[in-house]
Amino acid sequence: MIKIYAPASIGNIGVGFDILGAAIKPINGYFLGDLITIKLSQNFQLNNRGIFSNQLPINNQHNIVWKCWSKFCKKIKKNIPVSIILEKNLPIGSGLGSSACSIVATLVAINEIFNTPLNSKELLLLMGEVEGEISGGIHYDNVAPSYLGGIQLILEDYNIISQKIPHFKNWFWIIAWPGIKLSTAEARKILPNNYTRDICIKNSRYLASFIHASYTNQSNLAAKYMQEFIAEPYRSKLLPNFLKNKEKIKKLGAISCGISGSGPTIFAISENIKIAQKISLWLTKNYLQNDTGFVHICYIDTKGARKIG
Template identity: 85%
Template sequence: MIKIYAPASIGNIGVGFDILGAAIKPINGDLLGDCITIKLSEEFQLFNKGIFSNQLPVNNEQNIVWKCWSKFCNVIKKNIPVSIILEKNLPIGSGLGSSACSVVATLVAINEACNNPLNSKDLLLLMGEVEGEISGSIHYDNVAPSYFGGLQLILEDTDIISQKIPNFKNWLWIVAWPGIKLSTAEARKILPKKYTRDICVKNSRCLASFIHASYTEQSNLAARSMKEFIAEPYRSKLLPNFFKNKEKIKKLGAISCGISGSGPTIFAISEDIEIAKKISLWLERNYLQNNTGFVYICYIDAKGVRKIG
């Protein structure tokens, strides 16, 4: 029996729409992500558990885990019967890479149970394919960090899909999920099909500045470069009082604040634990919409997917 954990992730990191993503881990030691327990069996079996298992489809063939297993068997051209337990610890449609967590953990677990017939690149391509079917387009800014860990830059290269870039170890990432669902596919539909040259140049300049600052250890420049021109102006309408909340969070001392993935989770960054705690408390009191919502102070998770237990 094998148990695999895949961490939550922040897609886009504001400045890098479909280009940047970071795996995260709460500083309190909680596992913020999904777990897959797998063993070989006489037939395919799937059991769901975990805090958010009630959000999963009743029909197994609509479950991401089944889709991963089916595609994996097609790729290796062999039907491998397995028994799988999905521990769903991330809410669906949260903007924290919930589907990516399930996809990454499942494919890594199945691959290991079958003595690793697929290499890491083949697995990542398969992860992107499954994730793309769920969200409406193939993008790796959640699956890549959840798989490899760290802060990942998605490349336009046929041989190398993604590479880890430096991150600031003293940055504390505060993530707040308000307790409501937002479909990634719907959040992508709200975006315009075309952008002006000015917007493209501005976004490219900020992204380049962020990458440069990351490699040259300029924390302040990196934070100032985290401006968003592609998605935030449009997706902000789907989030409760986004700009008002962003202004308040920055007044509390955050060096940056933005939408995590397609939302409704938002993230803030601080270099001071006391400021991070203040922001966390304010978000708990003012951003959460119900009792299922949560706030975590996190570091970047350098490990990514891993065997536990």
């Protein structure tokens, strides 16, 4: 029996639409991500557990886990039955890479139980393929960090899909999911088909500046350029009072604030734990829409998917 954990992730991380993603872990040790327990069996079995298991489809063949197993078997041209327990700790449509967590944990677990017939590149390509079928287009900014850890720059070359870039170890990432759902497909539909030259140049300048600051260890410069002009101006309308909340969070001392993935989760960054706690408390009181919402203070998860126990 094998147990695999895959962490939640922040897609885009503000400045890198579809090409940056960060794996995160709460500082209190909470498993903010999905767990897969797998063993060989006489036939395929799937049991769903966890606080958000009620959001999963009743028909197992509509479940991401089954799709992963089916695609993996086709890939290796063998049909090997397994028994799987999915512990769903992330809400669907949260902007925290919920589907990516299930995909990564499942495919890593299946690859392990099948004696690793796929290498890491083949596995990541398969993860992107499954994610693409769910969200309407292949993108690796959630599956890559969840699988490999750290902050991943998506190169999407066939030989090099992504590479880890440096991150600031003194940054606290505060994430807040308000308790409502927002599908990636819906959040993509709201984006325009064309952008002006000025916007494209500005976005490129900010992204290049952030990457440069990350490699030269300039924390303030990196935070300053964590702004995004492709999606946030449009997606901000889908989130509860995003602009007002962003303004308040920065007044509390955040050095940056943005939308996690396609939302509705938002993130803020602080270099001071006391300020991070103040922001966390304020978000808990003002951004959460119901009792299912949550706020966590996180570090960057450098490990990615791994065995548990």
